[in-house]
Amino acid sequence: MRAPSCWSGPGIWARLRVRTRLPRCCASSSKSNGMPLHEIPGPAGRLEALLDEPASRGIGADGRLEIGHTEGLRAAVVFGHPHTGYGGTMHTKVVYQAAKALSRIGCAVLRFNFRGAGASAGGFTDGPGEMDDFRAALDFMRDRYPDAVMWAAGMSFGAWIALTVGAEDPRVSTLIGIAPPIARYDFTSVERSTTPKFFIQGELDEICPLT
Numbered sequence: 743m744r745a746p747s748c749w750s751g752p753g754i755w756a757r758l759r760v761r762t763r764l765p766r767c768c769a770s771s772s773k774s775n776g777m778p779l780h781e782i783p784g785p786a787g788r789l790e791a792l793l794d795e796p797a798s799r800g801i802g803a804d805g806r807l808e809i810g811h812t813e814g815l816r817a818a819v820v821f822g823h824p825h826t827g828y829g830g831t832m833h834t835k836v837v838y839q840a841a842k843a844l845s846r847i848g849c850a851v852l853r854f855n856f857r858g859a860g861a862s863a864g865g866f867t868d869g870p871g872e873m874d875d876f877r878a879a880l881d882f883m884r885d886r887y888p889d890a891v892m893w894a895a896g897m898s899f900g901a902w903i904a905l906t907v908g909a910e911d912p913r914v915s916t917l918i919g920i921a922p923p924i925a926r927y928d929f930t931s932v933e934r935s936t937t938p939k940f941f942i943q944g945e946l947d948e949i950c951p952l953t
Contacts, residue, residue: 782854782882785874787863791834791854791882794845815849817916818883818890822876822900826866828857834859836897836920844895850887854879856903869903869927876907884913891915898950902927909935916940921950 781788816946821844823837824830831837832853840872854873857864864871876894883892894908895918901930902923908914909932917939922929932939943952 777810780852780854780882781878781887782852784857784863784878785873786857786865789854789857789863789875789878790832790859791879792841794841794851794853796845796848796850802832814848815850815887815890816941817844817850817893819844819849819851819893819895819918820876820879820883820904821851821853822872822896822904823853823856823859824897825899826856827868828886830842830897830899831855831859835899840895840897840920849893850890852879852883856900871900872903873907876951877904880907880911880913893918895919897921898923899927902929905929905932905939909937921947923950925951 780793781789782791783789819841821832821837821841823832823834832855833844837853841853854875855862856866856875858866862875866872880892880894883890892913893916894904894911894914896904897920901919901921904919904921905922906929908917914937917932917935917937918941919939920942921944922941943950943953
């Protein structure tokens with residue numbers, strides 16, 4: 743499947759070479775740098791998740807984070823990880839770095855393990871179940887930040903899930919895809935969607951090429 747014509751051209755595809763190293767604290771542990779560990783409700787059971795929040799956002803007089811505080815919050819973001827069958831989890835280094843980058847610009851970012859990944863309940867379904875998981879994560883973020891702008895983001899398989907679900911959800915105002923696997927999955931609904939989109943694609947990506 744070729745990239746839809748509406749995705750081509752300057753300003754849409756950002757061709758980047760990214761070399762990052764995942765900190766040891768996040769390589770094998772279900773916790774990283776003291777970030778809150780969540781088990782959010784999912785259709786197949788509990789979903790393991792981590793929430794990155796801007797450090798200076800919503801700190802009360804007692805020094806504690808004010809849950810649901812949206813003053814100064816740029817967006818509430820749900821981030822999907824790569825294919826579970828190939829080792830993708832919420833700790834995948836690009837997912838980790840992307841969540842940190844979004845947090846640095848003022849976003850609250852929920853990254854979670856799809857069903858069957860990590861400590862999340864259920865089994866991998868290659869699409870339908872993971873889309874339901876992503877919807878549940880959006881529900882969690884909407885409940886936590888009822889007045890915040892919402893973005894749907896993901897990498898590779900997670901990009902397909904995020905873009906497809908986000909394109910159909912009126913609560914989502916921006917779609918973000920890193921290395922979307924356009925040759926492997928159906929992106930028709932994303933192509934038709936008028937929701938603003940931002941893509942990052944490696945020009946030499948062998949797994950998720952541009953064409």
